[in-house]
Amino acid sequence: MDITIHSSFLPHDDADAALAFYRDLLGFEVRLDVGYDGMRWITVGPEGQPNTSIVLTPPAVDPGITDDERRTILEMMAKGTYAGLLLATPDLDVTFDKLQAADADVVQEPTEQPYGVRDCAVRDPAGNLLRIQEVR
Numbered sequence: 001m002d003i004t005i006h007s008s009f010l011p012h013d014d015a016d017a018a019l020a021f022y023r024d025l026l027g028f029e030v031r032l033d034v035g036y037d038g039m040r041w042i043t044v045g046p047e048g049q050p051n052t053s054i055v056l057t058p059p060a061v062d063p064g065i066t067d068d069e070r071r072t073i074l075e076m077m078a079k080g081t082y083a084g085l086l087l088a089t090p091d092l093d094v095t096f097d098k099l100q101a102a103d104a105d106v107v108q109e110p111t112e113q114p115y116g117v118r119d120c121a122v123r124d125p126a127g128n129l130l131r132i133q134e135v136r
Contacts, residue, residue, distance in 0.1 A: 006051060007043070010083050010128045011059035011073070015040040017125035018056045025102050028054070054085065059126075077127050084129035092134035096120045110134075 012018040022028045022044045031053060032043040039061065045053040059077055060070040076082035089095045092110050099122050100106060107121035107129065119133040 007053045007055050008085060009055045009057050010085060011077060012056040012126045013059060014125055015042060018042060021124050080123050080127035080129060086131050088133045088135045090135050092118055092120060092132065095132060
């Protein structure tokens with residue numbers, strides 16, 4: 001089989017804040033920005049990688065989700081425990097300094113992990129945990 005990861009989904013609760021973080025701070029391209037019924041789905045991705053995207057979605061809009069599930073999702077987002085993503089960079093220190101200078105919500109400064117990677121962790125404006133690994 002030849003299978004790749006095309007898109008991952010992360011919820012957002014403020015489209016403008018999501019754009020400021022992913023486009024303006026991380027430098028991702030905006031590939032789609034689709035509005036419907038007062039909501040926005042924004043597809044972003046790293047420059048030069050047109051086949052890898054993140055779809056920033058309104059939270060809990062799946063019609064199969066119950067009201068109780070929707071409340072739980074929103075509570076987990078508020079605590080930063082609902083969704084996350086692992087990114088990679090060739091220079092973690094430069095990336096981290098840029099995030100810190102922009103007042104990103106830093107969870108962990110660059111650290112050599114016991115499992116063999118050096119990484120840091122930040123939260124995006126919706127509370128999603130992003131771990132950023134240094135590619136060696």
